[in-house]
Amino acid sequence: MYRPVLDSVAGSIFLTALVAMLPLVTLFVLLGVLRISAWKAALVSLLVSILVAILAYSMPAGQAIMAGAEGAAFGFFPILWIVINAIWLYNMTVVTGHFDVLRRSFAKVSDDQRIQAVIIAFCFGALLEALAGFGTPVAITSVMLIALGFRPMKAAVVALVANTAPVAFGALAVPITTLATVTGLPEHTLSQMVGRQTPLLGIFVPMALVYIIDRGRGVRATLPATLTVGISFAIAQFATSNYLSTQLTDIVASLVGAASVVLLLRFWRPAAPYVETEEPAVARAHVSRRAAEHEAGLISGTPAAHAGGSDHPIGAGTGTAQELAERDRGHVDTTSDVFKAYAPYLIIIAIFSLSQLPGIKDALAAPGTQFKWPGLDLQTPSGKPSTLPTFKFGWLNAAGTLMLIAGLVTIPVIGISLSKAFRAYLDTYRQLAAAIVTVMAVLGLAYVMNASGQTATLGTWMAGAGAIFAIISPILGWLGVAVTGSDTSSNSLFGALQVSAAAKTGLDPILMAAANSSGGVLGKMISPQNLAIAAAAVGLSGREGDIFRKVVGWSVGFLVFMCVLVYLQSTPVLSWMVP
Numbered sequence: 239m240y241r242p243v244l245d246s247v248a249g250s251i252f253l254t255a256l257v258a259m260l261p262l263v264t265l266f267v268l269l270g271v272l273r274i275s276a277w278k279a280a281l282v283s284l285l286v287s288i289l290v291a292i293l294a295y296s297m298p299a300g301q302a303i304m305a306g307a308e309g310a311a312f313g314f315f316p317i318l319w320i321v322i323n324a325i326w327l328y329n330m331t332v333v334t335g336h337f338d339v340l341r342r343s344f345a346k347v348s349d350d351q352r353i354q355a356v357i358i359a360f361c362f363g364a365l366l367e368a369l370a371g372f373g374t375p376v377a378i379t380s381v382m383l384i385a386l387g388f389r390p391m392k393a394a395v396v397a398l399v400a401n402t403a404p405v406a407f408g409a410l411a412v413p414i415t416t417l418a419t420v421t422g423l424p425e426h427t428l429s430q431m432v433g434r435q436t437p438l439l440g441i442f443v444p445m446a447l448v449y450i451i452d453r454g455r456g457v458r459a460t461l462p463a464t465l466t467v468g469i470s471f472a473i474a475q476f477a478t479s480n481y482l483s484t485q486l487t488d489i490v491a492s493l494v495g496a497a498s499v500v501l502l503l504r505f506w507r508p509a510a511p512y513v514e515t516e517e518p519a520v521a522r523a524h525v526s527r528r529a530a531e532h533e534a535g536l537i538s539g540t541p542a543a544h545a546g547g548s549d550h551p552i553g554a555g556t557g558t559a560q561e562l563a564e565r566d567r568g569h570v571d572t573t574s575d576v577f578k579a580y581a582p583y584l585i586i587i588a589i590f591s592l593s594q595l596p597g598i599k600d601a602l603a604a605p606g607t608q609f610k611w612p613g614l615d616l617q618t619p620s621g622k623p624s625t626l627p628t629f630k631f632g633w634l635n636a637a638g639t640l641m642l643i644a645g646l647v648t649i650p651v652i653g654i655s656l657s658k659a660f661r662a663y664l665d666t667y668r669q670l671a672a673a674i675v676t677v678m679a680v681l682g683l684a685y686v687m688n689a690s691g692q693t694a695t696l697g698t699w700m701a702g703a704g705a706i707f708a709i710i711s712p713i714l715g716w717l718g719v720a721v722t723g724s725d726t727s728s729n730s731l732f733g734a735l736q737v738s739a740a741a742k743t744g745l746d747p748i749l750m751a752a753a754n755s756s757g758g759v760l761g762k763m764i765s766p767q768n769l770a771i772a773a774a775a776v777g778l779s780g781r782e783g784d785i786f787r788k789v790v791g792w793s794v795g796f797l798v799f800m801c802v803l804v805y806l807q808s809t810p811v812l813s814w815m816v817p
Contacts, residue, residue, distance in 0.1 A: 244695045310679065367488055388514060471494065711757065
């Protein structure tokens with residue numbers, strides 16, 4: 239039986255915390271400074287976490303390794319399981335050409351790429367986050383932006399930054415329900431508190447997306463649209479989370495946000511539409527090479543036309559704005575074409591909604607099982623049996639399985655043959671190979687840090703800050719998501735610790751627990767697993783470090799905003815916001 243000692247280095251919690259930081263420091267230095275590929279950085283950092291567990295925490299080597307193995311398995315199921323099946327469904331629409339129809343449909347709403355980015359990355363991405371989560375919005379919306387003429391790097395950055403405000407209520411509010419479970423606090427009260435924090439982010443995120451695309455000039459030119467969608471999203475997210483339903487929060491907010499901006503565009507449009515400039519010569523050379531490969535039968539689909547040395551195996555429907563306009567000139571999509579283009583997403587909404595109905599929900603959960611992970615015999619630092627070795631395998635009600643079912647239902651609807659659908663499925667694994675290794679390694683790292691006590695040491699050290707913990711609390715959630723890539727996992731890691739720290743410092747436990755989730759959403763964009771998914775989706779595998787450097791400033795900037803907000807909510811200035 240292994241029981242972590244949180245001050246195992248010279249009896250000092252501070253020195254032990256410094257040692258516990260080594261895996262995280264290694265990860266971010268390799269990614270952001272040395273520009274090492276995410277999968278390599280993740281594997282090296284996993285090794286460092288195992289060495290720290292063995293050498294600094296005296297954890298048996300076998301248990302440290304098995305903890306990493308369990309984390310890797312959890313990384314594949316349920317996290318990668320949903321990403322893989324979501325990208326497969328998308329790839330099938332590419333093969334059949336229905337994705338081009340969807341792209342043209344979005345383009346008809348507005349010919350301004352700044353507005354298109356807000357609708358797709360923010361609104362549609364929020365809907366995907368609400369239904370699936372776990373990297374799916376980043377993967378799908380980034381490629382949709384490329385299909386509208388965005389360059390791969392910009393598409394990845396926009397998709398990552400957009401995936402913030404909806405995250406706390408993502409995957410049908412699993413992060414909130416998990417937080418309620420580990421803290422023992424009322425789910426609805428936590429939903430109310432988070433719903434009085436993240437909506438304020440939602441107001442500013444659309445402006446941030448436009449700034450990434452077209453700097454200050456673009457922000458000024460599109461202010462009516464970004465304010466409309468941001469405020470509409472924020473009001474809907476607040477109202478739904480506080481008065482209607484925790485699980486429906488992001489679904490309602492995303493649809494209200496999209497409807498508001500579409501309605502606005504009937505009466506107002508930017509004075510000068512923005513489109514990406516022509517790709518550099520190196521990109522055009524790459525396009526020619528990919529076209530030649532396509533003609534030779536080396537790759538499937540129609541030739542990809544984006545920069546960055548893409549290894550994206552399908553990538554149809556992409557190109558510069560000029561190329562897309564030329565290709566679409568005179569093309570008329572029938573009502574049937576448009577219906578089939580939207581059908582996969584309507585099917586996803588229907589299946590995920592049905593899966594939550596009484597009776598059906600229980601039936602889907604029934605075949606699930608759980609078992610103790612072999613070789614792990616753990617206690618918590620307080621001496622209680624750890625729940626970490628319990629691996630839950632709810633194979634039928636898993637979001638990834640529901641996405642797979644949606645894909646199977648989509649096959650006859652969009653008219654793709656079984657052979658092409660199967661080939662697209664295999665291509666999806668090839669496309670996401672590097673991301674799969676990265677996610678499994680990062681989750682292995684998270685499990686080793688959690689099982690050995692490294693995570694608890696860092697949290698306990700931060701909790702010793704006293705009243706100033708109100709500022710640190712969101713940082714703890716941010717750190718948890720940056721490591722695990724999941725607000726759900728971060729809430730599992732630090733939720734109870736936040737409540738314990740609140741009791742010691744005299745702070746409101748509801749506020750501190752909610753701050754963990756709200757701060758965590760800002761770590762999503764710098765999480766190695768999300769960086770790997772974004773890079774793989776847009777064909778920039780190996781350049782995760784470049785993407786990291788472009789998003790880290792936004793992550794830290796929004797985090798500072800959240801820290802100030804939570805601190806003010808802990809004082810009489812904004813304490814009236816705490817339910």
